[in-house]
Amino acid sequence: MARTILVAALLGYALFTLTTVLSAGVSATAKATGVLILPVVLVLQLVHSAPGSSRTPLHRKCLTLGIQALLTYLPLLMLHSSWATVSGYLAGSILLLLPPPVAWPLYGVVGLSMLAPSVLDGRPLVDGIRLAQTALLTGLVVYGLTRLTELITHLHAARGELARQAVARERLRFARDLHDLLGFSLSAITLKSELIHRLIPAHPARAMKEVNEVLGIAGQSLADVRKVASGFRDMSLQQEIKTARSMLDAAGIDVRAEVRLGVISPHVDTALATTLREAVTNLLRHSNASRCGIRAVQQDGLVRLVVENDGFDPAYRDPSPHGGSGLGNLHARMTAVGGRLESGQGQDGTFRLLAEVPVKKPPETTAEVRQIIFPPNGSAA
Incomplete structure (x- = not known):
């Protein structure tokens, strides 16, 4: 015109x-x-x-x-x-x-x-x-x-x-969320299925309980995929810690978890929950750990998530041509919420992943801080 x-x-x-x-x-x-x-x-x-x-x-x-x-x-x-x-x-x-x-x-x-x-x-x-x-x-x-x-x-x-960039960003978001969701869920289903296979001859009642958990994981995965497709997905770090504990226990890994969190914003909660999910997925797929420590603490305006395990294999290389995007996704998520991500082998041979995100308390609201200490293979205290 x-x-x-x-x-x-x-x-x-x-x-x-x-x-x-x-x-x-x-x-x-x-x-x-x-x-x-x-x-x-x-x-x-x-x-x-x-x-x-x-x-x-x-x-x-x-x-x-x-x-x-x-x-x-x-x-x-x-x-x-x-x-x-x-x-x-x-x-x-x-x-x-x-x-x-x-x-x-x-x-x-x-x-x-x-x-x-x-x-x-x-x-x-x-x-x-x-x-x-x-x-x-x-x-x-x-x-x-x-x-x-x-x-x-x-x-x-x-x-x-701008329209093309928006489409590219949406594709990247969908691919990243799908990777984070299905990688964890499929690893959990595989691990639980192997456990069920071992339990059926001697412990059928416990095997049936594990079957119910597998069905629950599959149903939750389907719901999460639908949320990813619609662009809305909020996750809870505390819920993911409980899920991770259940999975690691099923794999025979000694778990110690410590959580001291107040009220955090949904986008920070989702980013940290996704980080924990990817860390546990990598632990199950790429290591032979016998112990794992999970620590989530809110202090001095920061939320820190630390995941450590003793099964790091420096010689491991993912043979899949499409593998290795998990940590890259997590770096992108942490950057998007103003945080940082560090990972690597410690001096004692353990593998340590640290995610740190700034968080602001809601105005005129005092956060109720709850402390939950999970002793090894014990109930919450």
Whole structure:
């Protein structure tokens, strides 16, 4: 639409010039010359007003501007003031193609030069001022409409790029959440299923209990996947600690968990819960740990989650071509909530993962801090 308006304005000025030339009291040869030259001037102006014209090489700009200047001033010798409106095209082209320190003085020179046709015609000075004003205003209109068209073009391109980036971010979010959810859930189902297979001959009652837990994990996984697809998924760190304890106990891993948390925001809670889930998934898949410590503490405006285990294997490499994105996902999550993530092997040979996130207490609210200490394979105290 903006481009159409610009072309319509340029055609309107050309039509106005054509009618002025045809009604002028000049010879037929002069009129024919004006009619033949006018389309060339219009084409040059369309080229100068085309998108990206300001980025053309300088020598081409000077060439086309020089031709337009010749076609603007030479016909004045025959057509006089009837041709003066064409100077508005030249004024606009100068503003479009040349740097501002050069363009604006030349723009003013073009306007002042339109005083000459009135002098040649022997007309009052006020007519020359009117022609100069018309040339300057026409140049501004041409310049403004062209720049507006370019701006709208860039705006549409930017909107398209933003839409593509939004789609890419949503795909990344979905892939990250799906990895975090299904990696944990499938590991849990596999581990529980292996435990059930061992328990069926000697402990059928406990095996049935584990089957019920597997069904619960599968149902929760389905609900989580649906939440991921809809874009809403809140998780609880304390709930994830209980789930992790159950899984690690089933794997025969000695667990000690300590939780001292107050009221934390849902996005921080979800980020830390996801971190714990990925840490436990990696522990079950990539280590042979016999002990695991989980510590979640809120102190000095920070929430710290520490997960340690003694089964780190420095020689392990994931053979899957699609593996290894878990820690990268966690780094992205921690960064998104203003936190940090550290992981690596300690001096005592244990593997330690630390997630630290700033948290602000709700205004005028004192957080009720609860302390839960899980002794090894014991009940909460």
